[in-house]
Amino acid sequence: MKTPVQFRLNDQPVAVFVDGGDNLLTALRDGVGDVTPKFGCGQGACGACTVIVEGEPRLACITLAEACEGARVETLAGLRRGPDLHPLQSAFMEHFAAQCGFCTPGMIMAAKALLDRNPRPSREEVVEAIAGNICRCTGYEPIIEAILAAAASARRY
Amino acid sequence: MLEFRKDYFADERRDDLDVIGKGVQRQDMLGHVTGTTTFFDDHKMAGMGHLKVLRSPHHHARIRHIDVSQAERSPGVRRVIRGADVPRNLNTLLGLIGFGKDDEPSLATTKVRYRGEPIVAVVADSERLAHEALARVRVDYDPLPAVFDVEEALKPGAPTVNDVYPGNAFEYHDRFDHQRVRFGDVEAGFRSADHVLEQRYQMSPIEQAPTETNGSIAAPETNGRFVVYTPTQGLFFSLDTCAKILDVESNALHFVGGTAGGGFGGKVDSLTEPLAILGAMLTGRPVRYVLGREEEMQFGGPRSGERIVIKDGLMRDGRIVARKVTVWFDSGAYTRLTSYGAVKCAAHVPGPYTIPAVHGDFYCVFTNRTPATAMRGFGVTGVDFALECQMDKLAALAGMDPMEFRILNAYRDGDMKAHRREAKNTALVECVQVAAEKARWPIREEFRRASSRTGGGGERARIPPTPKDTSPPKRTAGGSTYTPSVAPPPASSWDRPAASPPATPFQERFAMPPPPPAPMPRPASSQPPAPPPPEPADRREPPPPAAPGPGTTRFSSVFGTRRR
Amino acid sequence: MPITVKTTATFAEAADLVAGNRAARFLGGGTLLMRDVNEGSVAFETLVRTTEPARAIRTAGSRIEIGAAVTIAQIQAERDLAFLHGAARLIGGPAVRAAGTVGGNLFAPSPYGDLATALLALDGVATLQQGASRREMPLGDLFAQRGRDLRGVVVSVSILRPESADAFRFRKVSRVKPKGAAVLTIAAHLPTSGGRIGKARVAYGAMAPTPIRARAVERALEGRSLDRDGVAAALAAAAEGTDPADDAIASAWYRREVAPVYLRRLLLNEPD
Ligand SMILES: Cc1cc2nc3c(=O)[nH]c(=O)nc-3n(C[C@H](O)[C@H](O)[C@H](O)COP(=O)(O)OP(=O)(O)OC[C@H]3O[C@@H](n4cnc5c(N)ncnc54)[C@H](O)[C@@H]3O)c2cc1C
Ligand code: FES
Ligand code: FES
Numbered sequence: 001m002k003t004p005v006q007f008r009l010n011d012q013p014v015a016v017f018v019d020g021g022d023n024l025l026t027a028l029r030d031g032v033g034d035v036t037p038k039f040g041c042g043q044g045a046c047g048a049c050t051v052i053v054e055g056e057p058r059l060a061c062i063t064l065a066e067a068c069e070g071a072r073v074e075t076l077a078g079l080r081r082g083p084d085l086h087p088l089q090s091a092f093m094e095h096f097a098a099q100c101g102f103c104t105p106g107m108i109m110a111a112k113a114l115l116d117r118n119p120r121p122s123r124e125e126v127v128e129a130i131a132g133n134i135c136r137c138t139g140y141e142p143i144i145e146a147i148l149a150a151a152a153s154a155r156r157y
Numbered sequence: 158m159l160e161f162r163k164d165y166f167a168d169e170r171r172d173d174l175d176v177i178g179k180g181v182q183r184q185d186m187l188g189h190v191t192g193t194t195t196f197f198d199d200h201k202m203a204g205m206g207h208l209k210v211l212r213s214p215h216h217h218a219r220i221r222h223i224d225v226s227q228a229e230r231s232p233g234v235r236r237v238i239r240g241a242d243v244p245r246n247l248n249t250l251l252g253l254i255g256f257g258k259d260d261e262p263s264l265a266t267t268k269v270r271y272r273g274e275p276i277v278a279v280v281a282d283s284e285r286l287a288h289e290a291l292a293r294v295r296v297d298y299d300p301l302p303a304v305f306d307v308e309e310a311l312k313p314g315a316p317t318v319n320d321v322y323p324g325n326a327f328e329y330h331d332r333f334d335h336q337r338v339r340f341g342d343v344e345a346g347f348r349s350a351d352h353v354l355e356q357r358y359q360m361s362p363i364e365q366a367p368t369e370t371n372g373s374i375a376a377p378e379t380n381g382r383f384v385v386y387t388p389t390q391g392l393f394f395s396l397d398t399c400a401k402i403l404d405v406e407s408n409a410l411h412f413v414g415g416t417a418g419g420g421f422g423g424k425v426d427s428l429t430e431p432l433a434i435l436g437a438m439l440t441g442r443p444v445r446y447v448l449g450r451e452e453e454m455q456f457g458g459p460r461s462g463e464r465i466v467i468k469d470g471l472m473r474d475g476r477i478v479a480r481k482v483t484v485w486f487d488s489g490a491y492t493r494l495t496s497y498g499a500v501k502c503a504a505h506v507p508g509p510y511t512i513p514a515v516h517g518d519f520y521c522v523f524t525n526r527t528p529a530t531a532m533r534g535f536g537v538t539g540v541d542f543a544l545e546c547q548m549d550k551l552a553a554l555a556g557m558d559p560m561e562f563r564i565l566n567a568y569r570d571g572d573m574k575a576h577r578r579e580a581k582n583t584a585l586v587e588c589v590q591v592a593a594e595k596a597r598w599p600i601r602e603e604f605r606r607a608s609s610r611t612g613g614g615g616e617r618a619r620i621p622p623t624p625k626d627t628s629p630p631k632r633t634a635g636g637s638t639y640t641p642s643v644a645p646p647p648a649s650s651w652d653r654p655a656a657s658p659p660a661t662p663f664q665e666r667f668a669m670p671p672p673p674p675a676p677m678p679r680p681a682s683s684q685p686p687a688p689p690p691p692e693p694a695d696r697r698e699p700p701p702p703a704a705p706g707p708g709t710t711r712f713s714s715v716f717g718t719r720r721r
Numbered sequence: 722m723p724i725t726v727k728t729t730a731t732f733a734e735a736a737d738l739v740a741g742n743r744a745a746r747f748l749g750g751g752t753l754l755m756r757d758v759n760e761g762s763v764a765f766e767t768l769v770r771t772t773e774p775a776r777a778i779r780t781a782g783s784r785i786e787i788g789a790a791v792t793i794a795q796i797q798a799e800r801d802l803a804f805l806h807g808a809a810r811l812i813g814g815p816a817v818r819a820a821g822t823v824g825g826n827l828f829a830p831s832p833y834g835d836l837a838t839a840l841l842a843l844d845g846v847a848t849l850q851q852g853a854s855r856r857e858m859p860l861g862d863l864f865a866q867r868g869r870d871l872r873g874v875v876v877s878v879s880i881l882r883p884e885s886a887d888a889f890r891f892r893k894v895s896r897v898k899p900k901g902a903a904v905l906t907i908a909a910h911l912p913t914s915g916g917r918i919g920k921a922r923v924a925y926g927a928m929a930p931t932p933i934r935a936r937a938v939e940r941a942l943e944g945r946s947l948d949r950d951g952v953a954a955a956l957a958a959a960a961e962g963t964d965p966a967d968d969a970i971a972s973a974w975y976r977r978e979v980a981p982v983y984l985r986r987l988l989l990n991e992p993d
Contacts, residue, residue, distance in 0.1 A: 098189040100419045
């Protein structure tokens with residue numbers, strides 16, 4: 001038995017059919033076809049699947065898809081406006097904040113959730129905001145620098 | 158920030174190299190920040206089956222019986238796969254270059270040798286359905302005594318972990334239970350030394366933990382070929398491994414890779430590709446096999462644990478005159494790549510120092526742990542940790558500054574290394590000088606002025622008289638006493654000369670010529686990727702066996718042959 | 722059997738569904754339960770949710786009632802719960818805190834349950850929905866029955882409001898900071914009058930399968946002052962009655978060994 005779930009993904013209405021117990025990550029990747037959130041553990045431990053639900057950072061892998069009925073969901077796929085990169089995306093590029101790139105979609109969404117609420121975070125607040133996101137490649141410093149730089153950039157988005 | 162020190166070895170450098178120290182954008186960065194980089198699991202296909210594996214709950218057990226009848230009837234199941242379904246169930250990774258014997262099954266049949274070992278695979282319409290089917294597989298085990306410690310495993314009477322190597326040690330050159338370095342007379346060195354320091358060190362296994370777990374998607378392609386999306390770190394290595402295990406020509410497989418969500422050595426073992434392809438072959442549909450994080454930890458090989466004993470003879474003036482090193486590598490239940498790690502270690506000891514007497518013994522030992530494999534400098538970083546701890550202790554014993562102590566003992570151009578190769582392009586002295594400078598660590602003028610280019614050679618270039626070793630390496634039982642616990646695989650293209658006709662249905666579909674005889678990845682040039690091998694010091698020892706096939710001699714570190 | 726999700730309008734209906742079915746689990750934020758789903762657990766087949774709101778935080782006299790569906794992030798944002806901010810901040814990362822609930826934390830297996838440990842030290846009493854009726858159950862009893870014969874769904878937890886900022890103390894020892902599972906957690910409510918401790922309530926997390934009271938420590942603190950001499954007897958009794966586990970975070974031996982060290986730091990307000 002499949003269950004229909006409807007929600008707004010990056011400002012667009014979407015509908016998917018899910019199996020009982022399917023998580024939001026599966027609904028997004030297999031149902032909608034938005035593969036920007038990644039599977040790194042399925043245990044809430046790595047942050048690769050971080051998306052924003054109703055303005056809050058959420059781990060898609062441990063979020064029941066059916067619980068997102070009617071919710072506003074944001075993923076990395078919705079960040080860029082046409083050819084223009086979001087300041088976080090440019091800052092990640094400029095600061096070498098990615099190597100393999102697997103943590104990057106979750107990392108950027110965790111950072112966006114922070115900046116949406118707190119546009120001028122301290123370094124400590126940035127560290128706190130990405131505390132649930134593991135990066136095995138970069139050593140975090142470039143990521144922290146990139147988020148601070150995005151926050152400091154005069155560029156509005 | 159990176160800094161390019163052009164003052165050192167200026168005459169050896171071109172001055173127009175100007176990339177180091179500058180930021181150069183990665184070509185894949187735009188894809189990473191926009192989420193358009195395509196990782197293997199981002200390939201979505203209609204009708205895809207999901208493969209999950211039943212794993213051993215025991216560290217060591219005989220399998221009495223496996224009953225899959227209920228699993229086969231479980232909803233959504235497309236296929237249950239067992240060891241007998243795998244064309245060549247036993248494999249060893251470096252078998253492709255003739256190094257080591259096939260010892261690890263894709264799916265265990267008669268025994269399990271570590272917790273997490275795969276036994277039965279199920280392809281079903283969803284992951285959940287596959288899990289439900291696996292819960293219906295019945296396996297009867299007879300638990301066996303297990304061994305988890307390298308030194309315990311080598312004791313007489315220890316449980317045999319890996320039946321292919323009954324002595325629990327990997328066999329080098331098909332005969333010897335360890336690798337050796339013999340150079341000069343260490344015992345005489347210890348006798349003449351002012352201090353002798355013997356210390357034990359240990360490194361725990363380290364999981365690579367790439368953020369993306371291992372996995373792959375295989376799907377039938379046109380012409381009977383199979384496309385495989387994979388994060389493997391060795392695309393053609395993995396392709397050939399799969400071709401061997403599945404007994405197909407390598408041109409039956411089309412590997413698409415190059416994008417890995419981290420690897421760090423944890424994605425060279427082809428952990429998922431063979432079964433994903435077999436699943437696709439047996440069901441005719443795309444099959445996805447992705448490890449969960451727990452599986453990644455339990456089934457994906459870490460860097461081996463290592464136990465290291467170092468004994469040094471030290472003079473009052475700070476010179477090390479003898480160094481004896483024994484290292485036991487914990488390979489886990491099967492070989493994977495630790496056999497090669499031990500060779501690298503043998504090639505690395507005694508570290509970047511010139512010591513007139515060096516004695517090394519290096520064991521690759523089987524225990525009932527997860528098989529170990531490649532991980533960032535495996536074979537070298539662990540022993541380096543031990544060697545450098547030992548250097549600090551020796552410096553304290555000699556009453557010397559640890560930086561100066563290293564410069565004093567550093568190898569220099571023209572020195573003879575313990576492996577009977579002249580040291581060239583050495584730079585330890587300069588590294589220590591720069592490190593001291595950066596750390597504002599004062600070192601005396603004479604050490605600041607020291608150079609890798611001076612003070613080497615001469616007496617230091619001599620190969621010292623090396624006593625005959627009265628305890629030749631234990632000759633292992635070799636393959637002769639081994640009776641495989643599974644029926645020997647049918648003769649396949651991998652056992653036959655390349656010209657003989659293909660036998661499997663998959664191969665019959667192609668009109669393509671068979672691949673060249675040694676289908677293995679080769680280094681691009683005559684420069685081998687690894688350091689040169691240790692050589693047997695005892696000239697009475699039989700020479701290493703001839704390399705088994707064309708193309709193989711370049712793997713000097715593995716075969717003990719000189720690089721060309 | 723594939724998993725079935727049942728969404729009910731009331732806690733009473735949810736409690737009914739959970740009570741009648743061994744293979745049913747009540748779903749809070751799902752931060753723990755969804756892990757089991759993802760790992761393919763066949764131990765349960767039904768997830769029960771309710772849409773009845775339980776996200777209120779109400780102050781009534783000396784006690785505060787917190788709805789079971791209140792998230793850890795909500796606690797962090799609530800001014801009336803400032804004394805719990807320190808504990809809340811050390812649970813998971815921001816995304817775990819945005820989903821994880823107070824109700825779920827009461828059932829989180831060791832070494833999790835940091836908030837539950839704090840609530841235990843604050844004389845927490847759960848309101849449990851069992852069938853159509855509700856009953857109150859002190860957290861100590863709830864933990865003792867948890868995983869055995871406890872049936873029902875927690876609707877809210879009522880806790881003591883510490884009389885002063887210094888009366889409630891919390892320490893979590895973890896290897897990874899700022900998040901990371903506990904080596905051990907200590908929470909203490911230490912009301913004092915005239916420099917003497919009155920009825921102390923000290924709770925440990927990760928020192929037993931569930932959060933537990935450190936009764937021997939509590940007894941040894943009664944009537945004492947918070948100085949080196951005053952806490953000596955309590956420190957000597959620090960490991961009494963504990964039953965910690967060997968896990969990936971720490972060995973049982975290590976946990977017992979460091980318990981007095983961190984208890985001292987907590988009692989004497991020493992830095993970590
Ligand atoms: C990466 C990560 C890090 C974490 N770190 C911490 C940490 O540092 N400290 C810590 O304490 N926890 C930690 N947790 C565990 C968990 O997130 C919290 O304990 C959280 O509070 C659990 O709440 P939940 O609502 O998500 O529980 P759920 O997953 O929904 O449920 C957990 C259990 O509680 C039961 N349950 C839930 N609500 C109720 C209710 N109202 N009545 C009866 N039973 C109920 C469920 O049936 C289930 O058995 C971590 C989890 C993750 C994934
Ligand atoms: S995949 Fe969701 S946190 Fe790792
Ligand atoms: S860039 Fe590889 S995990 Fe972060």
